[in-house]
Amino acid sequence: MSRILTMLVAMATIVVALAGGVATAYLVGGFVEAHGFTGASRLTNIVFLMLVFVMIIATLLTLAERKWSAFMQDRVGPNRARLGIPGLKNRSLGGIPHIITDVLKMLTKEDFIPGMANRFLFNLGPLLAFAPVFALFAVVPAGPTVTVLGQKVDMVVATPDFGILYLFAIASLAVYGTALAGWSSNNKFALLGGVRASAQMISYEVALGLSLVGLFLTFSSVQLPALVGDVANALSPATGQGQYLWSTQVFGLDIGIPAWGFIIQPLGFIGFFVASFAETKRAPFDVPEGESEIIGYFVEYSGMKFGMFMISEFVEVVVLAGVTTALFFGGHNLPIFGEALANNAFMQEHGWVYGTILGTVFWLKVLFLIWVQLVIRWTFPRFRYDQIQSLGWKILLPVGLVNVFVTAALVLWDPSLRALGVVGILEIAVFVALTLSKKENSEAGAHGDAHGHDHGHAAPAGAHADPHPSAAGAH
Amino acid sequence: MNVELVLFGAFALLTLLSAGLVILARSPINSAMALVSTFFFLAGIYVLLWAHTVAVVQVLVYAGAIMVLFLFVIMLLNLGESAHRGKPTLSRILGGASAVGLLGVLGITLSRVPAQPANLGPQAQATFGTMASIGQSIFTQWLLPFEAVSLLLLVAMVGAVVVAKSRI
Amino acid sequence: MITPLAPYLPLAVVLLLAGLMAMAIPQLTTRLGPKRPSAIKSSPFEAGSESSGPARQRFAVKFYVVALLFIVFDVEAVFLYPWAVNFQALGWFGYVEMLVFAATLIVGLIYVWKKGALDWES
Numbered sequence: 111m112s113r114i115l116t117m118l119v120a121m122a123t124i125v126v127a128l129a130g131g132v133a134t135a136y137l138v139g140g141f142v143e144a145h146g147f148t149g150a151s152r153l154t155n156i157v158f159l160m161l162v163f164v165m166i167i168a169t170l171l172t173l174a175e176r177k178w179s180a181f182m183q184d185r186v187g188p189n190r191a192r193l194g195i196p197g198l199k200n201r202s203l204g205g206i207p208h209i210i211t212d213v214l215k216m217l218t219k220e221d222f223i224p225g226m227a228n229r230f231l232f233n234l235g236p237l238l239a240f241a242p243v244f245a246l247f248a249v250v251p252a253g254p255t256v257t258v259l260g261q262k263v264d265m266v267v268a269t270p271d272f273g274i275l276y277l278f279a280i281a282s283l284a285v286y287g288t289a290l291a292g293w294s295s296n297n298k299f300a301l302l303g304g305v306r307a308s309a310q311m312i313s314y315e316v317a318l319g320l321s322l323v324g325l326f327l328t329f330s331s332v333q334l335p336a337l338v339g340d341v342a343n344a345l346s347p348a349t350g351q352g353q354y355l356w357s358t359q360v361f362g363l364d365i366g367i368p369a370w371g372f373i374i375q376p377l378g379f380i381g382f383f384v385a386s387f388a389e390t391k392r393a394p395f396d397v398p399e400g401e402s403e404i405i406g407y408f409v410e411y412s413g414m415k416f417g418m419f420m421i422s423e424f425v426e427v428v429v430l431a432g433v434t435t436a437l438f439f440g441g442h443n444l445p446i447f448g449e450a451l452a453n454n455a456f457m458q459e460h461g462w463v464y465g466t467i468l469g470t471v472f473w474l475k476v477l478f479l480i481w482v483q484l485v486i487r488w489t490f491p492r493f494r495y496d497q498i499q500s501l502g503w504k505i506l507l508p509v510g511l512v513n514v515f516v517t518a519a520l521v522l523w524d525p526s527l528r529a530l531g532v533v534g535i536l537e538i539a540v541f542v543a544l545t546l547s548k549k550e551n552s553e554a555g556a557h558g559d560a561h562g563h564d565h566g567h568a569a570p571a572g573a574h575a576d577p578h579p580s581a582a583g584a585h
Numbered sequence: 586m587n588v589e590l591v592l593f594g595a596f597a598l599l600t601l602l603s604a605g606l607v608i609l610a611r612s613p614i615n616s617a618m619a620l621v622s623t624f625f626f627l628a629g630i631y632v633l634l635w636a637h638t639v640a641v642v643q644v645l646v647y648a649g650a651i652m653v654l655f656l657f658v659i660m661l662l663n664l665g666e667s668a669h670r671g672k673p674t675l676s677r678i679l680g681g682a683s684a685v686g687l688l689g690v691l692g693i694t695l696s697r698v699p700a701q702p703a704n705l706g707p708q709a710q711a712t713f714g715t716m717a718s719i720g721q722s723i724f725t726q727w728l729l730p731f732e733a734v735s736l737l738l739l740v741a742m743v744g745a746v747v748v749a750k751s752r753i
Numbered sequence: 754m755i756t757p758l759a760p761y762l763p764l765a766v767v768l769l770l771a772g773l774m775a776m777a778i779p780q781l782t783t784r785l786g787p788k789r790p791s792a793i794k795s796s797p798f799e800a801g802s803e804s805s806g807p808a809r810q811r812f813a814v815k816f817y818v819v820a821l822l823f824i825v826f827d828v829e830a831v832f833l834y835p836w837a838v839n840f841q842a843l844g845w846f847g848y849v850e851m852l853v854f855a856a857t858l859i860v861g862l863i864y865v866w867k868k869g870a871l872d873w874e875s
Contacts, residue, residue: 149759149762149763152762152763153763153766155763156763156766156767156770160767160770216782217781217782217785217786218782218785218786218787219782219786220787220788220789221782221783221786221788222790222794222795223795224795224796224797224798225792225796226795226797228612228614230615231614231615231618233779234618236775236779237772237775237776237779238775240774240775240778241768241771241772241774241775242771244770244771244774244775245767245768245771248763248764248767267763267764267767268760268761268763268764268767269760270637270641270760270761270764271637271638271714271715271716272637272640272716275641275642275645275716275834276641278645278649279644279645279648279649280644282644282645282648282653283644283648283649285649285653286618286653286656289653289657289660293614293660293809295797296797296809297799298797298799298804298810299798299799301660301809301810305660305661305812305816308653308656308657309816309819309820312650312653312823313819313823315649315823315827316822316823316826316827319826319827319830319833320826320830320833323833323834323837326834326837326840327836327837327838327840327841330837330839330840330841330842331838332716332837332838409798410797410798412782413779413782413786414778414779414781414782415779415782417778417779418775418778418779496872496873499819499873500871500872500873503822504866504871507826507862508862511855511859514833514855515848515852515855518840518848518851519848521840521841522841522845522848525841589758632758632761633758635758638835642831645827645831646827646831649827650823650827650828651824653820653823654820654821654824657816657817657820658817660809661812661813661814661816661817662811663809663810716834716835716838717835717838717839719835720834720835720838720839721842723832723835723836724836724839724843724847724850725843728850731832731854732850732853732854732857734828734832734854735853735854735855735857735858736857738825738828738829738857738858738861739857739858739860739861741821741824742821742822742858742861742862742865743864745817745818745822745870746818746864746865746868746870749814749815749817749870750868750870
């Protein structure tokens with residue numbers, strides 16, 4: 111009972127912290143727009159979105175991953191570090207002091223460079239691994255555009271014309287980080303890891319790019335704010351994922367099925383999620399790191415240089431969750447009641463309250479997708495390298511191409527997107543059916559008593575991360 | 586002082602510096618990394634020219650894809666510093682000659698460019714070089730070259746397999 | 754001053770910030786950490802066994818083929834994006850255009866597949 115209570119308190123704290131952060135971001139944005147220059151809120155957004163939200167979530171994630179893996183493996187997880195503050199000396203505080211000790215440990219280790227290494231490239235490796243990943247979040251919108259203190263404020267850092275292509279272009283530079291780290295270390299394990307990592311990353315970049323084309327042509331844009339869209343209000347009709355496929359009014363509230371990416375583009379969603387999961391090089395795609403045998407391209411790195419590789423992996427997890435939310439889960443839009451909220455007189459008058467509610471919705475979706483990634487990471491065993499390559503080239507690439515042309519034909523045939531929605535829902539039904547039927551087979555087989563453990567997590571993980579049988583079955 | 590001019594100067598200087606490093610660096614892997622940064626700063630110059638799409642494609646394809654292939658070849662063949670440093674070989678003479686030829690072609694082209702910059706109205710400025718306007722001209726005006734690109738890519742794909750097939 | 758360049762200011766700040774952070778953070782370890790080099794420590798780490806032969810060895814040509822195929826499909830994807838943006842304006846004509854383009858590449862993919870260049874185990 112007390113455990114449930116603790117979890118409820120923790121969840122409430124998270125929601126309050128998120129809402130407080132978003133509200134501060136909107137109010138400060140409105141303040142600098144009113145008293146600074148036009149566009150100044152974009153610069154404060156850099157601080158709030160990239161330095162506060164993304165970096166703090168990534169830092170907490172280092173602990174969350176250890177705690178969650180412990181939970182899944184029936185362990186306690188990190189709980190030994192203590193804060194030397196009176197009253198807290200005997201409390202583990204959920205392991206939070208471990209974050210501080212980890213950082214201190216990494217900072218005070220010897221900055222070691224192996225003897226035969228190429229010093230310049232060895233130092234360049236972690237730089238090129240971290241910098242592109244950090245810069246990725248710049249084009250992701252984390253909230254609606256609202257009026258604060260008489261100024262238009264939006265929750266995005268940059269809206270260049272090429273939109274999400276910025277993400278692809280910058281992400282493709284991260285390959286150099288792994289390749290150079292592996293090559294410059296003058297270590298056989300590191301080189302093996304580096305070559306595996308870079309070949310894996312470029313193989314999945316192809317699938318990554320293709321999987322989103324269907325979504326782009328549905329909404330005729332590559333800009334994330336346009337893809338996220340907004341719900342209908344008194345001034346403008348609904349755009350992007352703010353639209354409803356089917357909707358009705360109940361007691362003056364709007365309910366229906368929204369045109370969210372994963373409903374109209376389930377194949378695109380699975381392709382994108384699997385491909386970007388492979389880009390983060392986390393299990394089941396962790397052959398380049400292979401902690402138990404080759405350690406990976408960063409085997410010779412110590413201290414904060416290793417820390418750069420580690421933190422960029424967690425930043426990638428947050429960015430992937432953010433981009434997936436924006437592209438496939440409606441961004442900051444509510445699934446239902448969105449129009450009722452947008453047209454509420456109080457919300458229209460107090461733009462920052464409206465922005466805070468929807469911004470919190472965005473970050474809650476992000477946290478959910480991060481959790482899904484943790485579950486996948488600790489559920490599936492590692493793929494073999496030939497399986498990784500053939501999944502990328504022989505399944506995701508052809509399926510991505512077929513998806514582009516099927517989507518294009520459906521959009522031309524029925525511009526209201528309802529045909530796309532029907533096909534999408536059918537595809538989801540096929541995935542679910544295939545996942546469930548596979549589970550029954552394994553239950554009937556040798557895993558008689560093993561299935562009980564992961565019963566609760568098998569459904570989301572199986573539906574999202576296992577395109578092998580589903581994708582092949584759908585086509 | 587014009588901000589765009591200052592930025593252009595900075596990007597041009599950085600591009601030239603990186604390009605100089607490409608030919609002066611002793612180890613081929615350092616050359617390759619210098620070429621990546623050349624492409625990156627070149628993309629900055631494209632942005633200043635309002636060629637948004639070209640800028641992002643520059644980073645995506647050249648810095649992010651083609652240079653990865655270069656890096657792979659250098660890493661996989663384990664190329665060290667050249668043993669024949671400074672000696673005139675046939676490939677060097679040919680390479681130098683084609684570089685001089687390219688310089689000549691560029692010089693002739695530049696001398697024919699009108700001195701007055703093109704004047705775009707506000708409407709044209711807003712759409713110039715955007716994804717939509719580039720797509721519009723590729724898929725209507727330049728349809729045949731676009732379809733020809735697919736043949737070029739097909740040849741590249743088949744060529745890679747034919748060259749590598751003797752080993753795999 | 755509204756120019757098409759205005760949205761790039763925050764982008765430039767982000768890229769600069771990313772580069773500076775990536776350079777500054779590892780410097781902390783260099784400043785704070787001890788320096789105790791030794792011959793054994795600077796030899797390649799191979800889980801305790803003695804290292805033999807040079808670390809940088811030649812690799813299978815497969816990786817090269819993968820990189821080349823990646824370029825080809827990356828270029829294809831680059832053409833798909835402006836097509837997707839203009840898609841609703843181009844209509845069925847644009848659909849057929851891209852189908853012809855993609856079909857040529859699919860022929861190439863089938864060729865590469867049949868030749869076994871996509872098979873990792875061989």
